[in-house]
Amino acid sequence: MSPSRRAPLAPPRPLTAAAPLLPPPALAAAEGALLASGGFGKTEALWYTPVGEALPREFVRLSPSVALEARGAARVARVGALSPERWPASPPVTAAGVSAQWAALGAPAAPPLGALTGAGAALGGSALCAWSDLSADGALLVWVPPGEEGEVRVVYTLDVPAAPAAPAAPAAPATGALTRLAARCGEGARLTLVERFEGAEGAEGAEGAEGAEGAEAAFTAHITEVELQAGADLTYTRAQGAPLAHLHLGAVGIALAAGAGARATLLNLGARLARVELGVDLAGEGARADLAGAFVGSGARLLDQHLTLRHLAPRCESAQRFKGLLGGISRGVFTGRVYVAPGASGTRAEQSNPNLIASEGARAVSRPQLEIYNDDVQCSHGATVGQLDEEALFYLRSRGLTRAVGERLLAEAFVGEVLERLDDPGAQQLAAEALARALASPEEPAQ
Amino acid sequence: MSEMLLEIKDLHARVAGGAEILKGLSLSLPVGEVHAIMGPNGSGKSTLSYVLAGREGYEVTSGSVLYRGEDLLAMSIDERARAGVFLAFQYPVEIPGVQNGYFLRAILNARRAHLGLPELNPVEFMKRAKEALQMVKLDASMLKRSVNEGFSGGEKKRNEVMQMALLEPTLSVLDETDSGLDIDALRVVGQGVEALKGPARSALIITHFPRLLEHVTPHKVHVLSAGRVVHTGEASLARELEERGYEWLIGGER
Numbered sequence: 001m002s003p004s005r006r007a008p009l010a011p012p013r014p015l016t017a018a019a020p021l022l023p024p025p026a027l028a029a030a031e032g033a034l035l036a037s038g039g040f041g042k043t044e045a046l047w048y049t050p051v052g053e054a055l056p057r058e059f060v061r062l063s064p065s066v067a068l069e070a071r072g073a074a075r076v077a078r079v080g081a082l083s084p085e086r087w088p089a090s091p092p093v094t095a096a097g098v099s100a101q102w103a104a105l106g107a108p109a110a111p112p113l114g115a116l117t118g119a120g121a122a123l124g125g126s127a128l129c130a131w132s133d134l135s136a137d138g139a140l141l142v143w144v145p146p147g148e149e150g151e152v153r154v155v156y157t158l159d160v161p162a163a164p165a166a167p168a169a170p171a172a173p174a175t176g177a178l179t180r181l182a183a184r185c186g187e188g189a190r191l192t193l194v195e196r197f198e199g200a201e202g203a204e205g206a207e208g209a210e211g212a213e214g215a216e217a218a219f220t221a222h223i224t225e226v227e228l229q230a231g232a233d234l235t236y237t238r239a240q241g242a243p244l245a246h247l248h249l250g251a252v253g254i255a256l257a258a259g260a261g262a263r264a265t266l267l268n269l270g271a272r273l274a275r276v277e278l279g280v281d282l283a284g285e286g287a288r289a290d291l292a293g294a295f296v297g298s299g300a301r302l303l304d305q306h307l308t309l310r311h312l313a314p315r316c317e318s319a320q321r322f323k324g325l326l327g328g329i330s331r332g333v334f335t336g337r338v339y340v341a342p343g344a345s346g347t348r349a350e351q352s353n354p355n356l357i358a359s360e361g362a363r364a365v366s367r368p369q370l371e372i373y374n375d376d377v378q379c380s381h382g383a384t385v386g387q388l389d390e391e392a393l394f395y396l397r398s399r400g401l402t403r404a405v406g407e408r409l410l411a412e413a414f415v416g417e418v419l420e421r422l423d424d425p426g427a428q429q430l431a432a433e434a435l436a437r438a439l440a441s442p443e444e445p446a447q
Numbered sequence: 448m449s450e451m452l453l454e455i456k457d458l459h460a461r462v463a464g465g466a467e468i469l470k471g472l473s474l475s476l477p478v479g480e481v482h483a484i485m486g487p488n489g490s491g492k493s494t495l496s497y498v499l500a501g502r503e504g505y506e507v508t509s510g511s512v513l514y515r516g517e518d519l520l521a522m523s524i525d526e527r528a529r530a531g532v533f534l535a536f537q538y539p540v541e542i543p544g545v546q547n548g549y550f551l552r553a554i555l556n557a558r559r560a561h562l563g564l565p566e567l568n569p570v571e572f573m574k575r576a577k578e579a580l581q582m583v584k585l586d587a588s589m590l591k592r593s594v595n596e597g598f599s600g601g602e603k604k605r606n607e608v609m610q611m612a613l614l615e616p617t618l619s620v621l622d623e624t625d626s627g628l629d630i631d632a633l634r635v636v637g638q639g640v641e642a643l644k645g646p647a648r649s650a651l652i653i654t655h656f657p658r659l660l661e662h663v664t665p666h667k668v669h670v671l672s673a674g675r676v677v678h679t680g681e682a683s684l685a686r687e688l689e690e691r692g693y694e695w696l697i698g699g700e701r
Binding site: 389390391392394395396397398399400401402403405406409410412413414416417 | 500501502503523524525528529533534536539540541542543544545550553554557558561593594610614
């Protein structure tokens with residue numbers, strides 16, 4: 001069915017976009033249908049996170065500015081509009097454009113748009129992916145040739161235009177961008193990949209009682225796909241520290257062939273609503289995934305992490321450790337689904353989701369889900385919700401540390417085992433700021 | 448009469464909402480003296496140490512506590528600590544994830560800031576820490592472990608005395624620091640406490656058994672019963688209590 005036939009399902013979403021980035025009309029109509037009726041609206045996976053309601057109905061498509069460092073054997077190309085000042089010309093985000101750029105990097109042919117790499121399947125069913133497939137603004141392509149080693153660090157920055165000073169002035173239009181990164185590692189290749197999402201806080205970014213009320217809606221949506229061929233190795237850090245005015249939608253898909261390994265650390269720290277999906281396919285025998293994350297909430301933020309980890313081959317190992325620290329009246333949601341296929345004998349899977357509630361109004365929702373079609377497995381999961389240990393706090397204070405310092409020490413200790421995995425100073429900085437915000441009492445803001 | 452560091456007058460206290468535990472306790476501790484507080488279980492020894500440290504959940508219903516002439520009860524837990532009051536815990540708390548070395552440096556610098564002294568850098572701190580560790584015969588590797596986590600009972604108590612040596616408190620309150628210690632650990636802890644005696648420093652050693660007092664000689668021994676000091680004697684009283692028990696002093700009070 002062509003997208004244009006689906007248009008009657010919902011009125012087309014008007015786009016006040018800058019001309020070069022405007023998607024073709026048929027796609028816009030399909031996007032409107034998707035946003036209004038389908039994927040983001042009613043699925044159980046989005047029960048706690050009203051993405052459909054929060055998305056602006058009208059926005060200007062912007063390209064975030066991208067600061068990129070590549071080292072070693074990692075080769076990087078782009079399609080579409082990312083950092084135009086730095087990359088003067090690139091093909092549009094089309095199947096032909098993507099194929100041409102993979103070829104230019106010397107990478108083997110890959111599935112075109114819809115699944116930029118073989119890792120797209122790990123994100124199957126994601127509404128964000130469906131949307132992005134229709135109209136991504138730009139994508140980075142990374143290729144590490146077999147047996148080689150490389151490093152890529154990317155910082156995406158989308159600044160929100162300042163809100164109008166006078167209340168009577170017309171509101172500035174919302175802004176947003178849909179971007180992607182697709183990385184592929186040849187056999188035995190090693191890649192260190194860091195992605196950070198940042199942006200300057202506007203005056204309305206301070207966490208007062210008003211929160212983001214006065215701020216313009218803006219969103220960043222970004223999909224990361226990593227395909228690891230046999231024996232390849234990935235170290236991945238994703239740090240989301242978007243301004244409070246933002247809505248952040250993220251998806252990370254990682255597909256591992258036999259003997260490949262991935263160590264991923266995800267920080268969900270910024271935006272007023274942030275939803276990050278992580279799909280990992282252990283598709284080849286003996287693949288390993290070591291996943292950890294921290295979500296640190298303050299104010300009225302809603303931070304949602306949605307994991308799907310599939311053991312599809314024998315003797316794969318996975319570990320998931322996601323820690324929530326929630327202050328203010330923030331909400332944290334963790335959904336962790338582990339699927340073990342009938343043929344995946346010798347599976348070992350661990351999952352844990354401890355949450356620390358740092359204030360009375362904060363809440364955590366934890367939804368571990370195990371789906372196992374095999375007897376030869378060792379699986380464990382555990383979810384807890386607790387508060388700062390008053391006994392420990394008394395001990396620290398009895399040694400002369402103030403309550404605030406004691407709380408910070410205990411909170412740092414709680415997320416410490418996740419944060420100590422970080423080798424990126426920028427990500428560490430975002431985490432430290434988020435911790436300070438989460439622990440700031442309403443009467444005395446950290447800023 | 449010598450200058451008083453701590454003056455407790457007619458102190459009444461309870462666990463919030465519960466029955467009164469301290470029922471008119473009075474006690475004076477001069478600067479530079481070490482006093483032992485002994486008494487049977489349930490006499491209020493631990494409550495006294497918690498009230499002095501400022502633990503939440505304990506209510507002082509009447510009476511006063513003056514520390515260097517100031518109202519101790521008006522100060523917060525951490526203000527008391529920075530002002531030089533140190534409680535050695537009966538059950539030191541395990542704090543997973545907080546590195547002991549980091550913790551020790553933070554508390555030492557908090558105390559130094561209060562005294563108007565500059566922060567110690569990591570090198571200076573390590574020198575101090577190693578001296579203190581040596582005194583209580585703890586290995587330097589414990590600096591890298593989490594605070595008290597996985598420590599044996601003896602190691603925890605040595606760690607308390609080690610913190611005391613680092614912070615050089617004006618008033619140390621040792622809450623049953625001798626309980627649960629084997630003979631070697633007891634000697635090390637006793638020597639540590641003895642070494643901390645000084646003309647400007649005072650200590651209250653709260654204990655059920657007089658074992659620790661074989662290593663530390665107190666200036667005075669107070670016997671606590673049913674929330675009050677019922678008898679005060681010289682150091683020799685400890686031995687007498689060991690031989691005769693408490694019954695002859697507290698009579699029908701319990």
